Amino acid sequence: MYVAVKGGEKAIKSSLKLLEKKRKETGTKSIEINQIKEQLSFAVDRVINEGSLYDKDLSALAIKQSQGDLVEAIFLLRAYRTTLERYAYSTAIDTSKIIIKRRISASFKDIPGGQILGPTFDYSHRLLDFSLMKEDEINSYENINNQEPKNKEFPSVIDYLNNENLLEQEINNLNDNPFDVTRDPMKFPASRDQWMQILARGDEGFLLGLSYSAIRGFGSKGTHPFVGEIKYGIVDIFISPDELGFEICIGEIEISECQMIDQFAGNKNTPPQFTRGYGLTFGYNERKSMAISIVDRALKSEGYGEEIKFPIQDQEFVLYHADNVEAQGFVTHLKLPHYVDFQGELNLIRKLRNEILQGKKL
Amino acid sequence: MKTGFNFAYLDEATKRMIRRKILKAVCIPGYQCPFGGREMPLAYGWGTGGMQVTASIIGKQDILKVIDQGADDTTNAVSIKNFFKRVCNIMTTDRTTEASLIQTRHRIPETTLNKDQIIVYQVPQPEPLRKLEPKEKETRKLHAYKEYALMHVKLYEEISQFGSVIKTWAYPVETNNRYITDPTPIPKFDNPKMNNMEALQLFGAGREKRIYAIPPYTKVKSLDFDDHPFEIQTWDECCSICGSTKSYLDEIIINNEGKKNFICSDTDFCKSNLEKNK
Numbered sequence: 264m265y266v267a268v269k270g271g272e273k274a275i276k277s278s279l280k281l282l283e284k285k286r287k288e289t290g291t292k293s294i295e296i297n298q299i300k301e302q303l304s305f306a307v308d309r310v311i312n313e314g315s316l317y318d319k320d321l322s323a324l325a326i327k328q329s330q331g332d333l334v335e336a337i338f339l340l341r342a343y344r345t346t347l348e349r350y351a352y353s354t355a356i357d358t359s360k361i362i363i364k365r366r367i368s369a370s371f372k373d374i375p376g377g378q379i380l381g382p383t384f385d386y387s388h389r390l391l392d393f394s395l396m397k398e399d400e401i402n403s404y405e406n407i408n409n410q411e412p413k414n415k416e417f418p419s420v421i422d423y424l425n426n427e428n429l430l431e432q433e434i435n436n437l438n439d440n441p442f443d444v445t446r447d448p449m450k451f452p453a454s455r456d457q458w459m460q461i462l463a464r465g466d467e468g469f470l471l472g473l474s475y476s477a478i479r480g481f482g483s484k485g486t487h488p489f490v491g492e493i494k495y496g497i498v499d500i501f502i503s504p505d506e507l508g509f510e511i512c513i514g515e516i517e518i519s520e521c522q523m524i525d526q527f528a529g530n531k532n533t534p535p536q537f538t539r540g541y542g543l544t545f546g547y548n549e550r551k552s553m554a555i556s557i558v559d560r561a562l563k564s565e566g567y568g569e570e571i572k573f574p575i576q577d578q579e580f581v582l583y584h585a586d587n588v589e590a591q592g593f594v595t596h597l598k599l600p601h602y603v604d605f606q607g608e609l610n611l612i613r614k615l616r617n618e619i620l621q622g623k624k625l
Numbered sequence: 626m627k628t629g630f631n632f633a634y635l636d637e638a639t640k641r642m643i644r645r646k647i648l649k650a651v652c653i654p655g656y657q658c659p660f661g662g663r664e665m666p667l668a669y670g671w672g673t674g675g676m677q678v679t680a681s682i683i684g685k686q687d688i689l690k691v692i693d694q695g696a697d698d699t700t701n702a703v704s705i706k707n708f709f710k711r712v713c714n715i716m717t718t719d720r721t722t723e724a725s726l727i728q729t730r731h732r733i734p735e736t737t738l739n740k741d742q743i744i745v746y747q748v749p750q751p752e753p754l755r756k757l758e759p760k761e762k763e764t765r766k767l768h769a770y771k772e773y774a775l776m777h778v779k780l781y782e783e784i785s786q787f788g789s790v791i792k793t794w795a796y797p798v799e800t801n802n803r804y805i806t807d808p809t810p811i812p813k814f815d816n817p818k819m820n821n822m823e824a825l826q827l828f829g830a831g832r833e834k835r836i837y838a839i840p841p842y843t844k845v846k847s848l849d850f851d852d853h854p855f856e857i858q859t860w861d862e863c864c865s866i867c868g869s870t871k872s873y874l875d876e877i878i879i880n881n882e883g884k885k886n887f888i889c890s891d892t893d894f895c896k897s898n899l900e901k902n903k
């Protein structure tokens with residue numbers, strides 16, 4: 264008989280056992296959650312973003328359970344978060360009040376509060392470090408003498424341009440009920456709160472590719488974005504319960520923020536001005552925050568009355584396809600049996616061929 | 626049995642939200658109702674929409690049947706059935722006649738469904754016009770204005786090119802003289818079963834976050850032209866297990882020379898038919 268898809272129950276059981284065996288086969292020591300959190304922190308930070316749940320322990324657990332398949336780990340975290348109760352919406356975070364770990368601007372040589380390089384791969388030479396092959400002690404590291412930044416506040420650098428009206432104003436048009444992509448179906452035309460949420464949860468690779476396409480030539484002509492400011496640090500989260508009538512801090516999170524400056528040629532009503540693209544992520548995800556800021560700017564095209572010519576400017580194209588939990592599900596569903604439909608196609612193609620070969624038609 | 630999750634996995638508020646959308650969908654047959662779809666512990670495209678609909682309406686007394694390609698023992702059907710066993714602790718069955726709730730992918734059972742049953746379809750793409758118009762903003766307008774020329778022209782072009790409509794599955798239907806509806810990727814062989822069906826038909830699209838419905842005893846018409854009436858598939862062969870000439874057949878390759886056999890796609894029907902003929 265046809266064994267490929269029949270007897271499913273037994274096959275599923277064996278398959279799950281084989282998956283477990285794959286993880287344990289050679290009997291190495293089990294990785295601790297803390298080891299993943301500390302030594303694979305970038306993976307952990309990617310998973311909290313796209314899994315859209317700020318919980319580094321669960322993120323590390325998901326990475327362990329998925330055996331390092333990050334898209335699978337993201338899916339695990341999403342499926343968990345959807346069962347959680349929603350207590351409150353936080354108030355908008357204030358990224359000027361930040362415990363800064365890194366902050367750079369590519370547009371200004373010197374900025375109040377200073378440029379802070381912080382931990383970055385940027386100037387490491389990408390040479391494999393073979394000493395890591397046999398690393399015994401992880402708890403000894405060189406304590407570098409980095410000065411604590413004197414400033415406690417780091418206002419957005421590019422706002423200095425506001426003094427001359429050179430930069431578009433960031434208008435706070437948040438209402439009390441922000442769009443919630445985890446609760447509401449997609450709507451078009453999309454509002455900015457809607458697309459910013461989707462981009463924050465979106466697949467890093469997809470957004471990186473899109474942003475690359477825009478600056479390489481499949482974006483508005485002649486524009487080149489400038490990094491106004493990139494920040495990485497820790498900010499407080501506040502909620503403001505109706506019963507209390509004032510804000511309370513419920514914790515702190517790490518964030519990466521990118522403010523991108525882009526050109527705008529102006530039109531009949533508006534003289535030329537710089538425009539903004541904004542990217543924000545959980546944790547240390549600088550590359551993704553930059554990609555988001557470029558996509559954000561492109562999605563604003565319609566609002567500026569710019570011609571919509573490229574994929575990155577097309578709301579439905581970008582927002583429907585950025586989510587890797589949706590994308591991986593639908594692409595991999597092609598593995599599921601389709602033989603009923605395929606039988607229909609077989610049936611048809613035989614019929615069409617017969618008709619033509621027998622000269623009945625055409 | 627303790628599962629650590631609410632009955633049927635989703636929290637009660639979510640289930641209520643989905644039931645409200647189902648009611649709306651029943652009131653406007655064939656209309657695609659947006660809903661706040663949730664992530665399920667199953668991959669998108671693998672039946673999350675059907676699963677959310679099932680989870681919202683299932684009760685402790687329900688007897689659930691899950692099929693994929695007409696069969697109860699295909700891996701994904703087994704996986705979904707096991708999920709509901711785990712989070713609902715309910716009875717399941719392979720028998721179409723015993724089931725109160727049937728979740729399906731790609732088939733409608735051969736056995737006629739009755740008024741005490743509900744069939745839940747898994748929907749990969751709820752929008753029948755999507756291949757003709759990629760933008761949601763546009764297709765919603767087309768439905769609102771009942772502007773279906775695109776679809777009719779497409780069918781006409783197929784007839785002029787191939788002599789007949791070449792759509793063999795997900796063959797579009799018109800529901801209640803109003804909305805063009807995607808019947809999901811069922812073979813067109815199953816389309817006539819949707820017409821005037823006694824059972825309630827519910828459709829859940831998880832990734833696209835849409836629910837639609839066809840209430841019992843609703844007119845469902847497969848699109849066609851007067852001079853090119855709608856036809857279903859036929860086979861010269863019969864089922865090599867039960868001998869049925871009336872069921873949808875799957876083709877199976879049985880040796881390396883490519884010799885083929887045909888068997889019923891609906892495994893429960895085939896089994897019952899075989900028992901009856903004994």
Ligand SMILES: [Zn+2]
Pocket residue numbers: 864865866867868869888889894895896898
């Ligand atoms: Zn049979």
